[in-house]
Amino acid sequence: MAKFDLFQFVPFRLNRLAAEVSAALSDEYQARYGLDIPEWRVIATLGFRDDACSAQFISQCTRTHKSTISRAVTALLERELIERVENEDDRRAFELRLSAKGHALYEELIPRLLHKERDILSCLTAQERKDFGAALGKIERSLNLVQTRHGHKAGAY
Amino acid sequence: MAKFDLFQFVPFRLNRLAAEVSAALSDEYQARYGLDIPEWRVIATLGFRDDACSAQFISQCTRTHKSTISRAVTALLERELIERVENEDDRRAFELRLSAKGHALYEELIPRLLHKERDILSCLTAQERKDFGAALGKIERSLNLVQTRHGHKAGAY
DNA sequence: CTAAGATAGTCTCATTTGCAACCATCTAAA
DNA sequence: TTTAGATGGTTGCAAATGAGACTATCTTAG
Numbered sequence: 001m002a003k004f005d006l007f008q009f010v011p012f013r014l015n016r017l018a019a020e021v022s023a024a025l026s027d028e029y030q031a032r033y034g035l036d037i038p039e040w041r042v043i044a045t046l047g048f049r050d051d052a053c054s055a056q057f058i059s060q061c062t063r064t065h066k067s068t069i070s071r072a073v074t075a076l077l078e079r080e081l082i083e084r085v086e087n088e089d090d091r092r093a094f095e096l097r098l099s100a101k102g103h104a105l106y107e108e109l110i111p112r113l114l115h116k117e118r119d120i121l122s123c124l125t126a127q128e129r130k131d132f133g134a135a136l137g138k139i140e141r142s143l144n145l146v147q148t149r150h151g152h153k154a155g156a157y
Numbered sequence: 158m159a160k161f162d163l164f165q166f167v168p169f170r171l172n173r174l175a176a177e178v179s180a181a182l183s184d185e186y187q188a189r190y191g192l193d194i195p196e197w198r199v200i201a202t203l204g205f206r207d208d209a210c211s212a213q214f215i216s217q218c219t220r221t222h223k224s225t226i227s228r229a230v231t232a233l234l235e236r237e238l239i240e241r242v243e244n245e246d247d248r249r250a251f252e253l254r255l256s257a258k259g260h261a262l263y264e265e266l267i268p269r270l271l272h273k274e275r276d277i278l279s280c281l282t283a284q285e286r287k288d289f290g291a292a293l294g295k296i297e298r299s300l301n302l303v304q305t306r307h308g309h310k311a312g313a314y
Numbered sequence: 315c316t317a318a319g320a321t322a323g324t325c326t327c328a329t330t331t332g333c334a335a336c337c338a339t340c341t342a343a344a
Numbered sequence: 345t346t347t348a349g350a351t352g353g354t355t356g357c358a359a360a361t362g363a364g365a366c367t368a369t370c371t372t373a374g
Binding site for chain 2: 004005006007008009010011012013014015016017018019020021022024025041044045047048061062063110113114116117120121122123124128131132133134135136138139140141142143
């Protein structure tokens with residue numbers, strides 16, 4: 001059998017790398033702002049979109065379980081970082097959006113995170129970064145992880 | 158502020174991708190062989206190395222908490238997939254190695270996993286795969302995730 | 315209109331995991 | 345040697361997470 005090298009095995013490397021990068025970032029949003037990962041994902045999704053969106057939407061596009069998102073939403077509502085209003089068209093769903101306070105946090109946090117990302121990727125040349133991103137994109141598309149313009153997982157509809 | 162795009166944010170993408178790839182692989186080692194992720198990591202590390210190694214070593218090179226490894230080792234001992242012998246030089250540590258049964262499982266599992274990996278990366282050209290691996294390597298090295306020939310985390314010693 | 319099934323969100327429960335205390339052993343320094 | 349601190353491994357506990365039941369609401373077929 002061809003010798004197997006765990007440290008060359010891409011799934012393993014992705015896991016390890018993702019864990020490490022997350023740990024590096026959590027210094028920013030966790031230690032400084034008291035956000036855990038699901039909460040940060042809610043904030044990031046709401047901040048990214050100008051209009052409101054549902055918990056379901058956040059769950060789908062961040063690939064986080066709906067119960068996890070539900071808890072994060074509850075916590076963020078209590079901290080008044082987001083707002084929730086009834087959806088007139090569908091009273092099961094709620095429209096979520098950042099509050100002014102949440103938006104301020106978002107605007108403060110984003111540059112820090114982008115800076116961290118730049119740090120982490122600074123070991124690559126500009127071309128390598130571009131190629132790396134493109135490769136990630138290809139793999140994402142082939143695994144059906146990508147969002148369409150309207151934020152729905154391609155292939156899920 | 159420059160508009161932030163969560164879906165272009167590499168840390169987020171790595172997390173999502175790693176989770177998805179792990180899920181795809183766990184069909185193999187979980188459903189088929191009843192191994193969870195930490196157990197698979199123990200098996201993979203022991204199978205990769207010809208000689209025995211300690212739980213501590215596995216913990217370090219897979220970046221998995223030592224208590225998690227300890228539990229995985231206990232489970233694998235019970236299933237007789239690995240063996241543990243006292244280390245004469247240091248009676249705190251144990252030498253771990255695959256049992257014959259464990260080795261058979263390893264030999265059976267590895268081709269399946271490599272096949273899955275190939276599937277996942279088949280959306281890339283050979284050159285892109287090479288470049289992607291190289292980029293991962295650069296990032297790993299810059300984050301100090303890489304192992305030396307003797308299996309120690311570079312920079313940790 | 316009604317019934318059956320789908321969907322949004324919450325909640326409870328079981329599992330997983332990290333943390334940290336702990337024990338045993340080893341190392342180094344006085 | 346003695347002692348203080350480091351290290352390998354285990355375990356109890358608490359926090360985080362996913363599965364899935366459940367309620368309320370919506371949709372669609374008849």
